[in-house]
Amino acid sequence: MNLALTELRRQPGRFVVATVVLSFLATLLLFLGGLLDGLYLGSTGAIRAQNADSIVFSSSARDSFLRSRITPEIRAEVEQVPGVTAVGGLGFALLGAEVPGETDFADVAVAGYELPPRGVPAPPVDGEGYADERLQDFGVGKGDTLLLGPARTPVTVIGFVSDTNYLLQGGLWVNLNTWRTVQNANRPDSNVPDDVVQALVVQGDAPPSTIDAATAGATKTLTRDEAVLALPGVKQQKSTFNQIIYSTLVVVLAVVGLFFSLLTLERTGLYGVLKAIGASSRRLFAGVVVQSVIVSLIAFVIGSLLALVASAALPRSVPLQLTPSRFIFTLAGLVVAAVFGSAISLRRVTRIDPASAIGSAS
Amino acid sequence: MSLDPNAAHSTVLHLTDVRKVYRSGDADIIALDHATLSVHHGEIVALLGPSGSGKTTLLSIAGGLLTPTEGSVVVNDHDISTYSAKQLTEFRRTNVGFVFQSVNLVPFLTAEENLLVVDELGGGKGGKAAKQRARDLLAELGLGSRLKNLPAQLSGGERQRVAIGRALFNSPSLVLFDEPTSALDTKIGEQVMELIQTEMKSRNTAAVIVTHDNRMTHYADRTVRIVDGRLETGLLTTG
Numbered sequence: 001m002n003l004a005l006t007e008l009r010r011q012p013g014r015f016v017v018a019t020v021v022l023s024f025l026a027t028l029l030l031f032l033g034g035l036l037d038g039l040y041l042g043s044t045g046a047i048r049a050q051n052a053d054s055i056v057f058s059s060s061a062r063d064s065f066l067r068s069r070i071t072p073e074i075r076a077e078v079e080q081v082p083g084v085t086a087v088g089g090l091g092f093a094l095l096g097a098e099v100p101g102e103t104d105f106a107d108v109a110v111a112g113y114e115l116p117p118r119g120v121p122a123p124p125v126d127g128e129g130y131a132d133e134r135l136q137d138f139g140v141g142k143g144d145t146l147l148l149g150p151a152r153t154p155v156t157v158i159g160f161v162s163d164t165n166y167l168l169q170g171g172l173w174v175n176l177n178t179w180r181t182v183q184n185a186n187r188p189d190s191n192v193p194d195d196v197v198q199a200l201v202v203q204g205d206a207p208p209s210t211i212d213a214a215t216a217g218a219t220k221t222l223t224r225d226e227a228v229l230a231l232p233g234v235k236q237q238k239s240t241f242n243q244i245i246y247s248t249l250v251v252v253l254a255v256v257g258l259f260f261s262l263l264t265l266e267r268t269g270l271y272g273v274l275k276a277i278g279a280s281s282r283r284l285f286a287g288v289v290v291q292s293v294i295v296s297l298i299a300f301v302i303g304s305l306l307a308l309v310a311s312a313a314l315p316r317s318v319p320l321q322l323t324p325s326r327f328i329f330t331l332a333g334l335v336v337a338a339v340f341g342s343a344i345s346l347r348r349v350t351r352i353d354p355a356s357a358i359g360s361a362s
Numbered sequence: 363m364s365l366d367p368n369a370a371h372s373t374v375l376h377l378t379d380v381r382k383v384y385r386s387g388d389a390d391i392i393a394l395d396h397a398t399l400s401v402h403h404g405e406i407v408a409l410l411g412p413s414g415s416g417k418t419t420l421l422s423i424a425g426g427l428l429t430p431t432e433g434s435v436v437v438n439d440h441d442i443s444t445y446s447a448k449q450l451t452e453f454r455r456t457n458v459g460f461v462f463q464s465v466n467l468v469p470f471l472t473a474e475e476n477l478l479v480v481d482e483l484g485g486g487k488g489g490k491a492a493k494q495r496a497r498d499l500l501a502e503l504g505l506g507s508r509l510k511n512l513p514a515q516l517s518g519g520e521r522q523r524v525a526i527g528r529a530l531f532n533s534p535s536l537v538l539f540d541e542p543t544s545a546l547d548t549k550i551g552e553q554v555m556e557l558i559q560t561e562m563k564s565r566n567t568a569a570v571i572v573t574h575d576n577r578m579t580h581y582a583d584r585t586v587r588i589v590d591g592r593l594e595t596g597l598l599t600t601g
Contacts, residue, residue, distance in 0.1 A: 277483065357540075
């Protein structure tokens with residue numbers, strides 16, 4: 001028999017309000033986290049998938065693929081840097097695509113590549129490409145010929161890849177020649193000459209500063225993780241959502257703190273009696289912590305179910321992605337908030353005088 | 363402190379010149395003034411006094427719930443007047459039984475479990491032996507058929523009997539009662555006092571019973587009056 005657990009089992013009604021509130025907060029935490037993950041994963045897949053140690057931009061591009069241009073001369077200089085083992089060109093074009101048999105246009109990020117990213121085969125022949133699974137939501141199937149941009153440049157889908165999207169647009173992986181064709185046909189204002197790419201994917205242990213020094217400052221080299229965060233809006237999204245998530249955890253802490261403070265206040269008489277017959281403050285406080293953690297665990301389970309139901313009910317255009325790591329983070333956050341929230345009761349429990357049990361009629 | 367060896371042998375509780383002074387603003391409030399009292403094994407002492415006379419303070423000091431400002435408190439040869447809060451917690455759990463006025467039992471535990479709380483607080487797991495002891499005690503107190511009842515399902519007298527069982531669970535040599543009949547009607551109150559008398563005598567356990575009800579004093583071996591923090595001893599009653 002354990003006092004705290006027995007009370008939870010025999011008097012669950014006392015904990016319903018806290019459990020309901022914490023369940024909604026757990027759902028909110030998972031929902032916010034899922035949106036953040038969905039936005040982050042959907043925006044950055046194409047860069048995270050790169051088998052690269054560094055990504056080289058032109059120095060004037062301010063870390064943007066669309067603004068960056070790397071000439072063959074610069075590429076040759078990068079290839080000569082000691083420690084560089086492989087270099088490949090990379091370029092993106094964001095366009096609408098007409099899908100056979102569909103009325104709506106699909107949002108496509110045409111990615112030209114040389115070094116195959118994770119899960120992507122070697123570059124296909126001209127006019128063909130591997131589509132990200134996300135494009136299946138737009139009705140894209142294997143063998144379909146997509147007509148890209150206002151110029152209706154044709155690219156035929158020969159297979160699917162996953163988690164390779166760019167700025168929430170479905171990745172369409174083509175060779176550099178096809179990418180240039182698409183880019184130049186549909187974006188005449190930002191023409192890409194032959195052999196020019198937007199960025200270089202670099203393998204090897206050459207430090208970014210060494211690469212930039214070798215090009216006499218014509219390049220700005222970022223690690224792959226830095227390049228991910230340099231994508232437009234990614235850092236801002238991450239920091240905004242994380243601030244909301246941490247604020248919500250503070251609310252969880254406050255709810256637990258307030259609820260168990262009130263419960264402790266209500267139990268003052270009982271705690272006085274228990275202390276009088278030999279219960280230590282530590283034992284009583286441990287009971288409060290155990291109860292708050294269990295209530296949080298139950299709230300997490302309910303919140304997770306609610307979040308999964310909400311996720312299934314939402315249209316796929318909403319970038320909600322519930323990952324196992326998000327569940328683990330939310331669970332850990334709730335448990336930590338529960339422990340610290342219940343710690344607010346510590347002072348109150350400690351201050352209960354066992355002598356108050358005597359001479360008390362109520 | 364030194365006690366008479368013969369007295370010490372049979373004395374369970376010995377208060378010597380105990381003072382308790384509370385500070386209130388600039389004034390000192392003397393709750394207990396040079397109180398000296400001995401209680402022997404198997405002896406039942408009724409502590410009688412008006413409201414604010416210091417009887418609660420005396421009971422609290424005797425049970426290690428409060429520490430005295432001056433004087434010594436010896437229970438079972440332990441001088442507890444200098445014990446730390448942690449030592450007092452351990453002391454209360456192992457040496458003294460308490461029966462309080464009305465908030466007494468854990469409301470979500472059955473009668474049997476309310477006794478097993480004492481075992482749990484001592485680090486026990488409520489094993490077979492502890493359960494058997496709880497059942498035997500409750501049967502002895504006439505609650506053999508109420509083991510699985512929650513306090514809310516018991517009458518006032520039954521609840522107080524469960525509380526007596528809890529106080530006796532660890533076989534203490536001293537049990538302190540704080541107005542045990544105040545929430546009961548006269549008839550039930552007398553039954554409870556009879557039970558206390560029987561249980562204390564059969565176990566040779568000492569008891570101090572705080573009461574304001576003169577009718578209950580005849581269950582005690584001795585009545586001690588307390589007025590303005592001072593003890594007035596001498597009135598002897600027969601149980």
